[in-house]
Amino acid sequence: MNVLTPQTAAARAAAQSPAEQRRVVGRPAAHDSADKHVSGAALYIDDVAEPRDLLHAYVRLSEHAHARILRLDVAAVAAAPGVAAVLTARDVPGVNDVGPAFPGDPIFADGLVEYAGQSVFAVAADSIARARAAAQRAVIEYEVLPPILDIDAAMQQAAFVLPSQTMRRGDAAAALAAAPLRLRGRHYVGGQEHFYLEGQIAMAIPGEDRDIRVLSSTQHPTEVQHLVGRSLGIPDHAVICETRRMGGGFGGKESQASLIAVIAALLAANTGRPVKLRLDRDDDMKLTGKRHDFRIDWDVGFDAEGRIEGISFELASRCGMSPDLSAAINDRAMFHSDNAYYLPNVSIVSHRCKTNTVSNTAFRGFGGPQGMMGIEAVMDAIARHLRRDPLEVRRRNFYGKRERNVTPYHMTVEDNVIPELVAELARSAGYAARRREVTAFNRSSEWIKRGLALTPVKFGISFTLLRMNQAGALVHVYTDGSVQLNHGGTEMGQGLFIKVAQVVAEEFGLPLDRIKVTATTTEKVPNTSPTAASAGSDMNGKAAQVAARTIRDRIAGVVAAEFAVAASDIVFRDGAVQGGGRSLPFAAAVRRTYEKRVQLSATGYYATPKLHYDTATHQGRPFYYFAYGAAVAEVEVDTLTGEHRLRRVDILHDVGQSLNPAIDLGQIEGGFVQGMGWLTTEELWWDARGSLRTHAPSTYKIPAVGDVPADFRVALWSRGRNRENAVYRSKAVGEPPLMLGIAVFHALRDAVAACGEVAEAAELDAPATPERVLLAIEARRRRAAAAA
C-alpha cells in the first residue's frame, strides 16, 4: 500500500517546485498554533480569563415552526434569582435585524416566529444555570400557524425568499427538442450541519462612552462590528470585534456568528457588565443555519456517444425563513451546475424557497456542491442509459481547451486542466483494472456488491459579489527585528495565519519564528471581507505581501545607501540584508532604518483583478481562476441492510504551487471527509411539526475515524501552477476538496446499479444512509424483475 504521509507529499511537492530557492514559502510548516493546540494552551473565547462581574446569557428558542406570539411576559424571568437583564424585541435600541445582505433575520422574534428554534428573548444572569432556569419562567402564548416545511411544499405554494433567477447560454429548448436522446430526472440532496467542534460564542465587554468590545468566534469580524453597531444604534467606530481563532467555522460562522455577538453586546450595553453567550450544542444546532438542501430537476439531450447537446436545470433550494446569504449561495449552485463539463445549450433556473425552518447559510462550497450533484447525476444517467462506464461519459463532456470552453455564464475557461488531471488519476488509481475487478466481483457475489466511481471537481475562486474581493493587511517591524502581522482574514483551523506568515517571512528573508500573527481585529484592518470563498490566503497573502514589500523596500533603500549599491541589488535572505558583498543582520538593518527616521509600519491592500459580473443577465467573469481535483472511490455495500464500507480512495488535487503542502493536504483530506459525510451518514431530520430532531452528535452523525479508509491515497498535483498571478502561483484550497466526496456517493450508486440489470441510474438520493441505499436496492431489484 502506498499511502502518502504528509512528509512524502510535502517532499514531493517541494522537490517538484521550480522555486527551490524559496526558504519558507512552499515548506510544510506546522500550523502556527500546533504547539498550543496539543498542549491545551490555545485560547478559544470560552477559555479567556473571565472579566469581573461577567454575566452569562441564555436565549429562549421558539417551540413552533410558524406562530404568532400573542403574549410574551418576561416579568417572572426578570424577577428570578441572579438575573440582571431580559431583552425582547422591544428592548433593542437600534435595528432588530441581523440580516447580512437582506433584512429578515430578527434578533428577537417580533410578534411572529418563523422557525422552531428561533430566538424569542435573551436573559443574562450570574450563572448559565440561573439564566437557563430563569428563561423557563416566561409566559409565551402562541397562535400556531400552518408551516411550510420543505421544498416541495414551498414550490407548490410558490413561497420564495428571493426572486427566481435564470442563467442561459445558447438555446436549451431547441437543442433538447433536436437531440437524438433525451432523459429527465429529479434528485434530492440533503443539507448539512457544520458541526464546528467549538459552538457559537461571543463575549461583549462594555467600555466608556457607549463603546463596546466583542470577542466573537466569527469568520466575519467586520460584519459583527457593523451589526453590533446597528443594533445598538452606535457608529461603527464605537465597536471593536476581535477574533483570535475559531474552533472550526466551515461557513457556519460567516453570517451566523453575528446574532450571538449582537445578543451578547445588547445585554452588555444594557447592564454595563461583560456578557458571555455560548450556545450549547443542541441550541446551536437548532438556532443556526445549515447547508441548503436542494431539489434538482433536469432535462438533458445528448448524442449516442453521451455528449450533451442541450440541458435545462431547475434548482430549488430550501432557504428557510429568510434570505441570509441565499442569493449568492444559489447563484453559486448555478455557477457549478456545469462542474467540469461543457454545456453547449443550457438553461438553469434557480428557485429560492421560503420555508418555516432555520435560515440556511454558507457552508464550505456555498451552493457549489449542490450544483455539481445535479450534473454528476446527469452524467450517471446518460452513462447508464448508454450502458457505458460513467467515466467515459464524463470525459467525453469535459471542457475543451480552445473550444467547448465557455461556461453557462459566458466566462471562458482559460486554465482547464481537468482532462490531464483525470487521466493521471485514472492511471495512478488503476481505474480500468479495478473496474474489471469490481464487475467480476459483482458477478460472483450475490449479497455484497461493490461500486467504483471517479468524479471531477472544477470550482470557481472569488467572491461572486464583486466588492468582497478586497483585503487589507497591517505589518509592523519592531526595532529588534521582530515582525507583527495582521490582516483581515480569520483563523478557523484552515492554516491561513501560517500561510500568510510564510509569505511575509519570505519577503523579509526571516525564519517563521520572527513573524507574530496577531488576532484579527477591526481595529487594525477595517472594512474586511469574511474569510470565505476559499479566498483567504489568496487575498490576505497578497495584501500582506504588499505591506511587507513596502517596508522591505524602505529598508532596502536605507541599506543600499549605506552599502553604496542600487536598492534593486539588495536581497533579504537567511535573516540578513545583503548587497554588494556586504551583509547586515535583519535587526541591524531595521535599526538603521529607524535611525534614518523611515517608517517601519505599513498597510497593504489587494483587490482581485479581472472580475466583472452582471447579476441581472448572469454573465461575466465572476471567477479569477478555477481550482481542480478528482477522486476515485470504491465501496462495498451490504444489500441486506444498505450499510457500506469505503474500501479505497484516491485523490489528485490541484493547489497550484502550494504555499504549504502540509496545510493543503490537510484541507484536501478534511474537505473530502466532510463532503463524504454530507452525502452518506449526515442526515438532518425534522419531525412533522418542523422541529429538528437531530441536534446533537448522538443523532447527527459526522464521519468518525473508522469511516476513513485505511487505503487513502492523496496527492497534490505535481504539475499544478496557477496561470493567474495569485500569491506565489498557488491556488485556493478551502472549499474545492469538499466536492471530492461526491465520488463516494457515485460509487454507492454504482454498487446499487449492480443489484439489477436496467439501463437506468440507481434511484439514490443524498444522503445515502443505509436506509436510502437499501430502499434504492429494493427499487432496483423490482425494476430489473419487471424488465426481465
Place this chain on the structure above:
Amino acid sequence: MGETIRFLFGDEERSIRSPAPTQTVLEWLRTEARACGTKEGCAEGDCGACTVVLGTPDGEIMRYRAVNACILFLPALDGRQVLTVEHLRAPDGTLHPVQQAMVDHHGAQCGFCTPGFVMSLFALYHAGGGGVGRAAVNEALAGNLCRCTGYRPIVDAAQAACGGVAEDRFAVAAPAIAARLRGLARQDSLAVAHDGQVFLAPRSLGELTAALAAHPAATLLAGGTDVGLWVTKQHRHLATVIALEHVAGLAEIAERDGVLSIGAGATYDDACAALARHWPDFGRLLRRLGSRQIRNRGTIGGNVANASPIGDTPPALIALDATLLLTGAAGSRRIAAEAFFLGYRRTALAPGEVLERIDIPLPRPGERFATYKVSKRFEQDISAVCAAFRLTLAGDQVADIRIAYGGMAATPKRAVAAEQMLVGRPWQRAAIAAAMAALEGEMAPISDMRASAAYRLLVARNLLLRFHLTTQDAAAMLEDVA
C-alpha cells in the same frame, strides 16, 4: 461515613469537602480548577473534546482510562488520579510523545478537538506494547470527533507514538503515584449532602439495599453514561443519587456451573473479554457500543436496567436466555431477561430492588450465536435495529432458536412467532421466509430520526436471512471497519 473526596489532579493532591454530587468533572476543571484545555463539544459524551484520563493503581503500575469529563460526576474522582491535557507537557516544556506526534503529523487544524484526542492517545500510549494496527487506533479514537482533519494525520500520529512500551515520565512515576493513591483509598463510604442534594456511595450490597430502602426514589448511578445526560441535557435535578461503583462484588465477572455471571457494575470494557471468548459476536457488538470512553465507564447492568428499546445488549441477552438477579433488602429473586422489560423504559424492578447480576448460560456444543447492529454510522452510533440469534440444530432441523430485536418495539423484544415458524423445521430458506413474514406481525417499530418503520422492518427480516446465510457460509455481511 466521609463527606470529602480526595484525588490527584496531575500529581497534586486535591480534596473537596461535600462536592456537588452532579457537578461534572468538565465543569469543575473549567471553572474551579481553571484548567481550560479540556473542551466542551457536546455535553453528551459523543464528541470526545472533553476527554480526560482517569488513573487507578494496578499493583505497581497505573492503569489509565480515557473518559468523557462532560458526563462524569465529580465524586467519581475520589481515590483516583485525573490527568488533563495540561499535565502532559514536561516541566521543561518538552511535549509528550503523543503531543509531539500530533504536531509532527499535522494532526490539529482548528485544535478544538485536539486536547481530547491527545488524552485518548495518551491512554493508548499506556495501553501496552506490541504495536498498534489501524483497528486498535480506530477503537481508541472512535469516541473523538474531528471535523477538520479527516483523521488520517491523527491515525498516523497514533501509530507513530503508541504501541511501544510506555517510557514517559508517567510510567516512571507510576509506582509512586500508585502508592499515593493507595494512601488516599477510602476506608469508609462516601456520603455527601450538598445544597439539597444527597450522594451516597455504599461499599457493600447490604449498605446499598439499606440505602435504597431509605431512599426509594433515589437515582442509581453506575457509569453515568446515561444519567450524566439527564443532568447535562435535560437539566434535571437529581435529589438523591446512590452510586454503585464502590459496592464490593458488584463488578465481579465469574464463570461457574455452566454460567457466565456479569456483575451489574462491570463496565462494558471489563465484561468484553469474557463475553467475546464465548460469543465472539458479543465482543464485536460491544466494540461498536458507544466509544472507548463510554465503555470505560458504562455498564451492561446499566444498559439493561435503563430499559431503553434501543440498548445494544438486551437483544443478545434475551437471545442467550440470560437470567437477571434482582436484589432488595428482603432478598433476591431471579427473572428471565425477556420478562424484565415491561414497557417503554419500564422494568420488573420493584421499589428498593437493584439489578445485581446477569447470568448467561454458556454455549452448548453446536450452538450458534450471532448479533448484528445496524446504524447510520459504524462506530459510536445508536442502533436503528439490533438483532440477536441463538440457534441449535439437530441434523438439518432447528432444535432450538431464540431471536430477539432492539429498535423494533417499545422494549427489547423476543420474536416468538418467528421462532415458532422455525422450530422443528429444516433450517432452509423456506422456513426462513416464513419466519421473516411472521416478524411483520409481531414487531411494531416506529419512524424516527434513526430510521423509518418500513426500513426497520425490512432490516429485521433481512438480518434473519443474513444469519441463515452466514450459517451456510455465504458472504452476506461486510467486514467490520478495520
